[in-house]
Amino acid sequence: MGKRIPNAFIMTRGSGSGNRFPEAGHDCNNRMLLKVPETEAFEEELSVTASTLSEVAKLAGVSPATASRVLNGSARTPAPEIAERVRQAADTLGYIANAQAQALAKSSTGLIGLIVHDIADPYFSAIAQGVQAAARQERRMVLLATTNGTPAEEKEAVAAFAARRAESIVIAGSRSTRSEDARANTDLAAELDRYCRNGGRVGVVGQAILGVAETDSYRTITVPNEQLARDLARDLARTHKGPFVIVAGPEGLTTSDERVMGFQRGLSDAGQPAADIVHVAFNRNGGFDAGIELAWRIKASDRSAPDQRLCIFGTNDVMAIGVAAALRDQGLRVPHDASLAGFDDIEWLRDFRPALSTVSLPLEEIGRLATMATLSNDDGGAAAVVGSVTLRRSTGSP
Amino acid sequence: MGKRIPNAFIMTRGSGSGNRFPEAGHDCNNRMLLKVPETEAFEEELSVTASTLSEVAKLAGVSPATASRVLNGSARTPAPEIAERVRQAADTLGYIANAQAQALAKSSTGLIGLIVHDIADPYFSAIAQGVQAAARQERRMVLLATTNGTPAEEKEAVAAFAARRAESIVIAGSRSTRSEDARANTDLAAELDRYCRNGGRVGVVGQAILGVAETDSYRTITVPNEQLARDLARDLARTHKGPFVIVAGPEGLTTSDERVMGFQRGLSDAGQPAADIVHVAFNRNGGFDAGIELAWRIKASDRSAPDQRLCIFGTNDVMAIGVAAALRDQGLRVPHDASLAGFDDIEWLRDFRPALSTVSLPLEEIGRLATMATLSNDDGGAAAVVGSVTLRRSTGSP
DNA sequence: TGTCTCATGGAAAGCGCTTACCAGTTGGGA
């Protein structure tokens, strides 16, 4: 909202009084004012911009304090008759409280900051949905920031949220342990630390951010990536007898790393040799690239021999979809020529065929949990996220 | 951020001075203060919460006005040497400007409100991505609200954004002309109108909201749904000789209605009889429901006769996917037993097989355009959105 | 040297609210 606009008039009285009033003048505040003729008792003044509390108070013939107490919830409730008058006045003027001013006065903004890598990614938009739902339930608004997954931009976002005095921040998206991110990670940790010390609360989805101590104001919603990947591997190894390949994100991307580690452990549990790992981008196109590469390997093998058939584990669903697309592109079929599994169980991918074996994660719930964790004070043992292996056609019999 | 917290200390000086200082006392403001011993020149005072401009100013030995001019961009730039001192002080204290206070003082918040039906829906998350990108480019933050598509909740969201003094609002998602929404639509229009008169700008994606006059502060990014659906129908009619069926959203949902109308017109252009219309929910499950129903019809027909083969048009991609899932469920295959087309060309659905014929829309670009339209002042003729028909396998030969 | 202009830092008045404190009433108990 810009400055006061001198050539517009608010005419909430409506009905017939819509003619501009020639003797409109300036008051001591240099504001454009308007004397409304049909009012007898006092000179009603309608200002040009959003009306303020004191305008409402003046119209109602009470003090701003009283008006505030009536309109914006307070421990003290003025007399019913007065309250009614204030409400009427507010209605007449179309009063909307200035949240900025309230925030300043009360030092509480009702804002929740949400940081994601990419809001268009269904993984993040599902989490965002949960955050949004929780925020609405708690009568908060959510501020959104996207970062492309770089800790440097995450730090920027935290600073911006801190400036806006967001009451809490929810950060979703894999951490990075790559050495080139080390510096940015430290900065991010410092920024978060400062934010927390100033009374902010933060909820992190996935894994803790290195360098920030877990305190009451800093909660992590841990996703048991490793355990679940391990379960998945064990389940797959039960029926699959050929070699395994993992299509992973870049080394140092914690989520991917955890899933890789868990999967390898699961294979080892099952007495299988470790899987080969292909590192690509942690998205659909990365999966596609890997798929093209793997297609060669598959074609070179004897696909009819069960002990040569490949089982490919994409460390997230969209990568797995990318792999599938590449294999199809190369004339190979899943699960006929290779098995394929993903991770996350993205809702929008469930109609994909062959149906993707994956690990189901309650994404929306995770968003909700992370949000609530920053809002409530019970340190109630970091409500654990439970996921489950969901085997479908893509790892079925050829 | 809560009230001042009396038992936490900010120790930005760091390194070694981390011991609590026993003679911390209260100043006239009743704030917890801390005298830092190693400072000689003046008594540096570190407050408990985020430090303020005047604290920075005091530390730098200048007035708040000067500090403000140095730190938060102003036409007047103080002397380099002074500026440096202020910057140092700010750094030392870890100063972060209070955006709320700035907003109040400058009456400009740097906030953009985004209203969508459902952020988890890939259609909306793609648009959100565009909005976010534009916002970032213009150094704004985005406030998010989801409404499940009801005008009543949209109105709430507008009011909330108005209270937060968002500079502009972007509204995405189909309008509704259903009679039960008439009242809420009027309210929404009134709320928007008020918002605009108070200096707010709004950008609407899709179709104009009834009852709000198109002004400089109210822009619509029109999506040529009707034209594109018409193009699609004509293209399909070129090869498809059997009957057409439209799987539409509820009657009164403008986006759906427009696409239906355009499609019918296209059929008529091509000399084909009008399509039957099935009204279901405007989402994947609606499509699924319709698909189950249509499966019966398909099974009852002679699928080998080209003039009996059905071509199904889902008025958006996710509905079409729902239809496909249902047909598959019923043992039918696309395009073998029926042709299928969608609308939107959702990115995440492109790996779906059979590849879906659809209408491509630059969703992210639309979000960007809508945002920029609310930010720029050139009334540059509502940059038109261009879409295009994309025929793929799902409407190919059986 | 005197005057005028321009540049520069500071004082202070808000921005639109909330809330601690105050003063005036009322009512009840002694």
Next chain:
DNA sequence: TCCCAACTGGTAAGCGCTTTCCATGAGACA
């Protein structure tokens, strides 16, 4: 009848900034 507690509404002091206006000093020019 008097006193005190309990209410009630109003006054005013902020919340943390920005920005107008002012005072001062320096330079320019005659």
